[in-house]
Amino acid sequence: MSTAGAGTGPNASGTPRNGLGGPGRAPAGRPAKPKSAGAIAVVVLILLAITLWAGLGIRVDLAAIARNWSNAVANIIQLTQPDYGFIPKTFPALLETLQMAVIATAIGAAVSLPLAFLASRATNPHTPLLRVVRFVMNLVRSVPDILYAAILVAVVGVGALSGIMALVMFNIGIIVKLVSEALDGEDAGAQEAALAAGASWFKADRAAMLPQILPTFASQTLYTFEINIRASTVIGLVGAGGLGVLIDNVRNFFRYHELSMIIFEILIMVVVLEMFSAWLRKRLV
Amino acid sequence: GVLALSSCGVSQDAPAGGASGAAASGPCAGTNDDAAAAPKELTLALVPSGDAKKLVDTVKPLEAALTDRLGIPVHGVITADYQAAVEAIGSNQAQIGMLPSLQMSQACDKYGAKPVLQTLRKDKSSYAAQMFTNNPSKYCTDAPAPGPNGMLYCNGTGSGDGPAGLDSIAKVKGAQVSMLSPASPAGYIFPIAALKAKGVAVEDISPIKVTANDASVLAVYKGDAEVGFSYWDAREVVKKDNPDVGSKVVVFALTDEVPNDGMSVSGKLSADWQKKISDAMLDYAKTPEGVTALTAIYQITGMKTADVASLKKTQDAAHSIGLG
Amino acid sequence: MIAVAATRGPGAESPSAADIRFNNVSVRYPNGFTGLTDVTLSIPAGQMVGIIGLSGAGKSTLVRTINGLVPISSGDITVGDYTLAPGRRQLRGRALRDLRSDVGMVFQSFNLAKRTTVINNVLMGRLHHTPAWRSLLAAWEKDDVELAMQALERVEIVSKAYEKASSLSGGQQQRVAIARTLAQQPKVILADEPVASLDPPTSHVVMRDLQRINAELGITVVVNLHFLDLARRYCDRLIGLRSGTVVFDGPGAEADEKVFENIYGRSLTAEDVLEAKAEL
Amino acid sequence: MIAVAATRGPGAESPSAADIRFNNVSVRYPNGFTGLTDVTLSIPAGQMVGIIGLSGAGKSTLVRTINGLVPISSGDITVGDYTLAPGRRQLRGRALRDLRSDVGMVFQSFNLAKRTTVINNVLMGRLHHTPAWRSLLAAWEKDDVELAMQALERVEIVSKAYEKASSLSGGQQQRVAIARTLAQQPKVILADEPVASLDPPTSHVVMRDLQRINAELGITVVVNLHFLDLARRYCDRLIGLRSGTVVFDGPGAEADEKVFENIYGRSLTAEDVLEAKAEL
Amino acid sequence: MHARPAKPVRWAAKFLWLVITAIVVAAFWSVRIKWSSLAEFPAEFSKYLGLLFGPPDWSKFGEAFDATILSVQMAWIGTVLGIIISFPLSFLASRGLAPSVLNWPLRALFAVIRAVPEVVIAILILSVTGLTPFTGALALAIGSIGTLGKWGYEAFEGVDGGPLEGVRATGGGTLALIRWGVWPSAQPEVFSFWLYRFEINVRASAILGLIGAGGIGKMLQDNVQFRNWDAVGMLLLVVIVVTMIIDQISGTVRNRLIHGVWEVPLLRSYRRRMSMRRERMEP
Numbered sequence A: 001m002s003t004a005g006a007g008t009g010p011n012a013s014g015t016p017r018n019g020l021g022g023p024g025r026a027p028a029g030r031p032a033k034p035k036s037a038g039a040i041a042v043v044v045l046i047l048l049a050i051t052l053w054a055g056l057g058i059r060v061d062l063a064a065i066a067r068n069w070s071n072a073v074a075n076i077i078q079l080t081q082p083d084y085g086f087i088p089k090t091f092p093a094l095l096e097t098l099q100m101a102v103i104a105t106a107i108g109a110a111v112s113l114p115l116a117f118l119a120s121r122a123t124n125p126h127t128p129l130l131r132v133v134r135f136v137m138n139l140v141r142s143v144p145d146i147l148y149a150a151i152l153v154a155v156v157g158v159g160a161l162s163g164i165m166a167l168v169m170f171n172i173g174i175i176v177k178l179v180s181e182a183l184d185g186e187d188a189g190a191q192e193a194a195l196a197a198g199a200s201w202f203k204a205d206r207a208a209m210l211p212q213i214l215p216t217f218a219s220q221t222l223y224t225f226e227i228n229i230r231a232s233t234v235i236g237l238v239g240a241g242g243l244g245v246l247i248d249n250v251r252n253f254f255r256y257h258e259l260s261m262i263i264f265e266i267l268i269m270v271v272v273l274e275m276f277s278a279w280l281r282k283r284l285v
Numbered sequence B: 001g002v003l004a005l006s007s008c009g010v011s012q013d014a015p016a017g018g019a020s021g022a023a024a025s026g027p028c029a030g031t032n033d034d035a036a037a038a039p040k041e042l043t044l045a046l047v048p049s050g051d052a053k054k055l056v057d058t059v060k061p062l063e064a065a066l067t068d069r070l071g072i073p074v075h076g077v078i079t080a081d082y083q084a085a086v087e088a089i090g091s092n093q094a095q096i097g098m099l100p101s102l103q104m105s106q107a108c109d110k111y112g113a114k115p116v117l118q119t120l121r122k123d124k125s126s127y128a129a130q131m132f133t134n135n136p137s138k139y140c141t142d143a144p145a146p147g148p149n150g151m152l153y154c155n156g157t158g159s160g161d162g163p164a165g166l167d168s169i170a171k172v173k174g175a176q177v178s179m180l181s182p183a184s185p186a187g188y189i190f191p192i193a194a195l196k197a198k199g200v201a202v203e204d205i206s207p208i209k210v211t212a213n214d215a216s217v218l219a220v221y222k223g224d225a226e227v228g229f230s231y232w233d234a235r236e237v238v239k240k241d242n243p244d245v246g247s248k249v250v251v252f253a254l255t256d257e258v259p260n261d262g263m264s265v266s267g268k269l270s271a272d273w274q275k276k277i278s279d280a281m282l283d284y285a286k287t288p289e290g291v292t293a294l295t296a297i298y299q300i301t302g303m304k305t306a307d308v309a310s311l312k313k314t315q316d317a318a319h320s321i322g323l324g
Numbered sequence C, D: 001m002i003a004v005a006a007t008r009g010p011g012a013e014s015p016s017a018a019d020i021r022f023n024n025v026s027v028r029y030p031n032g033f034t035g036l037t038d039v040t041l042s043i044p045a046g047q048m049v050g051i052i053g054l055s056g057a058g059k060s061t062l063v064r065t066i067n068g069l070v071p072i073s074s075g076d077i078t079v080g081d082y083t084l085a086p087g088r089r090q091l092r093g094r095a096l097r098d099l100r101s102d103v104g105m106v107f108q109s110f111n112l113a114k115r116t117t118v119i120n121n122v123l124m125g126r127l128h129h130t131p132a133w134r135s136l137l138a139a140w141e142k143d144d145v146e147l148a149m150q151a152l153e154r155v156e157i158v159s160k161a162y163e164k165a166s167s168l169s170g171g172q173q174q175r176v177a178i179a180r181t182l183a184q185q186p187k188v189i190l191a192d193e194p195v196a197s198l199d200p201p202t203s204h205v206v207m208r209d210l211q212r213i214n215a216e217l218g219i220t221v222v223v224n225l226h227f228l229d230l231a232r233r234y235c236d237r238l239i240g241l242r243s244g245t246v247v248f249d250g251p252g253a254e255a256d257e258k259v260f261e262n263i264y265g266r267s268l269t270a271e272d273v274l275e276a277k278a279e280l
Numbered sequence E: 001m002h003a004r005p006a007k008p009v010r011w012a013a014k015f016l017w018l019v020i021t022a023i024v025v026a027a028f029w030s031v032r033i034k035w036s037s038l039a040e041f042p043a044e045f046s047k048y049l050g051l052l053f054g055p056p057d058w059s060k061f062g063e064a065f066d067a068t069i070l071s072v073q074m075a076w077i078g079t080v081l082g083i084i085i086s087f088p089l090s091f092l093a094s095r096g097l098a099p100s101v102l103n104w105p106l107r108a109l110f111a112v113i114r115a116v117p118e119v120v121i122a123i124l125i126l127s128v129t130g131l132t133p134f135t136g137a138l139a140l141a142i143g144s145i146g147t148l149g150k151w152g153y154e155a156f157e158g159v160d161g162g163p164l165e166g167v168r169a170t171g172g173g174t175l176a177l178i179r180w181g182v183w184p185s186a187q188p189e190v191f192s193f194w195l196y197r198f199e200i201n202v203r204a205s206a207i208l209g210l211i212g213a214g215g216i217g218k219m220l221q222d223n224v225q226f227r228n229w230d231a232v233g234m235l236l237l238v239v240i241v242v243t244m245i246i247d248q249i250s251g252t253v254r255n256r257l258i259h260g261v262w263e264v265p266l267l268r269s270y271r272r273r274m275s276m277r278r279e280r281m282e283p
């Protein structure tokens, strides 16, 4: 990209050309088609090789799908038939999941916003600090959520608190990544204008960049809220409460209609959140 | 999708037809499919009740012995999830399952998997679930005394025959309790049923969820929980790594006897093969190597033909606490 | 406009503080491309200077060196009391921000924060004088809001103060950008092609605005232009750039067809323009 | 250029096929705003027409109705054999695509796919004649590549054929857009402010290109312009728009200061322009 | 003539903020949590840090590494399958690219998939493919369809209208519109969320170990169960190092695809970005 920019500098070739004049202008030669096919083939081959390696590693058996697909049908049919009578019994767990999701999202969003600004090249000119923040955020993201939950259960004990803390760690990872990437891609014109008016980076980021990424931030926050509701199923596995525990209970007794009801409730929340997110984005943009 | 779902709601407890109807009428004896072709290989699903890492090592001799006796390859897969094991057997993805009593009944009710064998431990085909604590002064009415294995028991629990010491369990109210998934007979169903009988509801205790019996012991041993549930006596598994577990963790109550776990075989095998498998296992359990290997896996000392009626006790206990 | 003039604080005392002097300035971009070569210039305070030249001639580069947006590679630039020098001696931190607060810039692409209100955009011009916590909470000082409103009144767009910048037309956005610069109370205004993509009457309006600000407030104005008629008409002085060097410097009146042909390296209207295309 | 002309297929037989006729055309946007009011016009094939007017006058709207990018609300437009009508009788599907393949469009903002190569962008002009699988795999036909190369040669930018469109300067991108239109072998070219943001010599080059294409290939050209001198100089005929209605229609030579003042609703140079600003 | 407007009060926004604040406050206030236990958190946490890393138990490193690689393989196949299936579906779910009779059912399908917990998906699949890592990969693939599908149609609907119009004006059909109007603009975003989903799948595969799909999850869970903290510490380090390496590789690939330069994200310099930004602003 950068080399192309220099090459197109008009004055680079401009002056001498002009001297030519006259009608006999030499037709600009057609460039040869660059041989990108080779590079593409190499990339495709590498991807195929990785896929083959992974496929052998996990023993892919497509024939089994053709042979046994009908095994899952009965359960899937049961899962499409929720037991509405079960709704009242889901309320306490649902409430706990919502509480955990709301709190975790609120804390996660509040902590992530400044971190995202520190983690983006567009808003943090201080390279060493940038690298440190990015490294720590990579670290935070690479720990599986179930492990956060397991360790936090050991540290702070069983219950909503460890669940919330696990979700917060998880949320920070997501929001910082997505928002700092949005910042990287954001048009920095207004920020440049603020800097040109003598503002410090902090003030320029606040005044010029924050409003620009607010829609992204809002939608990512809502997205993490959705994830938090869904992750409660994982968090529940280690005893951190919420819908996860309930799901564990009903599925271990093959109460698929009740499981279906829980999934249906999650679905409603997912859909409502998506609609709200779309609406909010439209308002903010 | 929303509309499609809502249009066909059903009640979970209405009999939906099929195999599950069997739960209401007497014990389930399983089915077979005599038209089924002979299997070319078999999968053995094990739900660990101990350290799965050790299970991996001890399951090898079992695989080899069965392969040897049946003439087709048998390989073992460990799953920590009860539901996964039952579904695997139900769909003939696993043909043999080493399962707790409740899952044997479930696999039979739901998919017709035949309960063929039950394990014997110290020649008993049932065992008690135990409650233990690291705070004996609170739960013991007498001084803890060493049992035959040298570990401490109080409230008359040393014999291992349940029920015993249930009068002191009401004190569990409000404590941190380590327990297994609600599908575990000894790690959840029987203790919770016993507590319920004494007027303590699940909501009255704060649960710490673990997924194996020795983990439950360890949680109490390490002080994460005050009380724990497991089978009798899961401390023996832990003792190897933590010799002082017998003195730090004291058993103070035993529940009603729980039917032993056992072996189910897929209902999609022919009766012929079901019998072959069961015979092979019985035969292996009689050999000295068999006893060694099975002891290493589950402290099993022998096998006997499954008592289908006794299996149902677990389901009944589960029903009594609103599960199943 | 009188109001704006009246509220100009003590910073406005001596216009001579904003003389701009280029001494043998060169700019080499990180990729090795030379944007300016050996430019020596002196722009006295209060002058209105137009800069013309082909696309890529270095107009934007020249203007951006004045507030340090593009660092110079050799020579030095003095703007009032500040000196911009290359490399290690670069102006930075507080001093750079002080300089920039004295130099307002109007960007070709307006550079507004589109998703916030017009008044917030104008108030960006006050950020230099706003404590960090106030800027964080957008708790602007009354005086600053007043100043911003006056600036908006000056460009006659105050009625849109609380609309989102994205809802304005191009010409309106350009005015907001000018208002932001005015709110900054600068001693120098740099304008990078402020009338590109405006229709002719609007272009005249914007240029006249700049001219009045220059005349009435004594603010130095340096403006990049593609439009020769506008340049000639509104600027006291024209500077022609070609390939990063100054090829013309004189009053607009002196800039005739010949001069333009020299600056652009070709006739503007000749029939053989096709010959010149290969250069573009 | 001769090559391009030579490869024009049978589609080029009768230029009269591309007469454009507006009959009482009005455009109302979905938000209720009226973009065009009762426009009646006839543009014979082979003419070069310039459209001028204030920002927001409806120039883009007018041009975009011709290829159906903006649906009309009443009246009708005939372009050669096709008729664009409002509502239910709208042209759609295959017929609309056929019409569009006959009408090339040069957008003000170029509308290139920036992340793909120049040649791919030009080949987009051939999409109408390319089977789906070929376009999917970018397995262009040899003839089409040849045509695209010739179009690039015509605008003298063939050397950039395999560069990414994003690496070109504004002027260069504009030429690629023109090449795309040429590769389409249209009967009509619509150009929406093709010279905005170009420097004056480059603007002349682009306008001259359009003029030559018009003269040599007999392609009708309709071009929106903000530059009166360019409009007067290069167009056979000028159409002035104001608030969605035609207020002038005649040869460029007839369009004097008075006419412009009428079109723009104000004097272009008067000292009182500030008064007129409120309208913007 | 130009009266200053009064500062408008945005009632809707104020109301929304009020509602959100109320919800958050209510959640904090009502949740059953002993906040006091937070006071012990630092001490407890450092104690566990000591247990985890002081020092980690490297004896089972080989096994852990193999298990992690198996998880990565599962995640890879899951992601690849997810991409292959979700990619065409996303186009069909995008408004303007396919009829709305297709849009809505597909969007509903994506939402349903996102609502079903991974464990449930895995259990449905294991009745088809058994207790194998392949089941894990399929479960991840289906889970991926839900998110990739949604991100896909959002990206396709969000592309710049200009190039779309450009293709439309040449008379191209829908397929041409997708290939030349949508794809080139959406491509970088799509690539970056493919890679991101792969990253998520690597972590999510930890859960699937529990049901017998194999991989790192089983080992993690066992060691957490038995409080072998030094082994957990080792596992944690292995997982972190492996995922960070993948992250850097994928980031490098992404830089190449989007910016045309080979650069490892953690090492990329600031100056570089600034000059790239300048070019972007001035065509």
Ligand SMILES: Nc1ncnc2c1ncn2[C@@H]1O[C@H](COP(=O)(O)OP(=O)(O)OP(=O)(O)O)[C@@H](O)[C@H]1O
Residues within 6 Å of the ligand: A005, A006, A008, A009, A010, A011, C029, C030, C031, C033, C034, C035, C053, C054, C055, C056, C057, C058, C059, C060, C061, C062, E275, E278, E279, E282
């Ligand atoms: N960041 C950069 N890195 C490398 N080269 C650059 C950079 N910015 C500008 N250039 C090059 O420097 C030269 C001068 O650029 P400049 O932006 O000053 O031109 P200009 O006269 O403003 O042109 P225009 O009229 O197109 O705005 C151009 O050839 C350009 O390609």
Ligand SMILES: Nc1ncnc2c1ncn2[C@@H]1O[C@H](COP(=O)(O)OP(=O)(O)OP(=O)(O)O)[C@@H](O)[C@H]1O
Residues within 6 Å of the ligand: D029, D030, D031, D033, D034, D035, D053, D054, D055, D056, D057, D058, D059, D060, D061, D062
């Ligand atoms: N999609 C739309 N919806 C509603 N109103 C529109 C739409 N597009 C354009 N308009 C309005 O129609 C009027 C004419 O717009 P048009 O784009 O044709 O103007 P123009 O003459 O091309 O102006 P410019 O010189 O700024 O390009 C404007 O007032 C504009 O706000």
Ligand SMILES: [Mg+2]
Residues within 6 Å of the ligand: C059, C060, C061, C192, E282
């Ligand atoms: Mg410039």
Ligand SMILES: [Mg+2]
Residues within 6 Å of the ligand: D059, D060, D061, D192
């Ligand atoms: Mg227009």
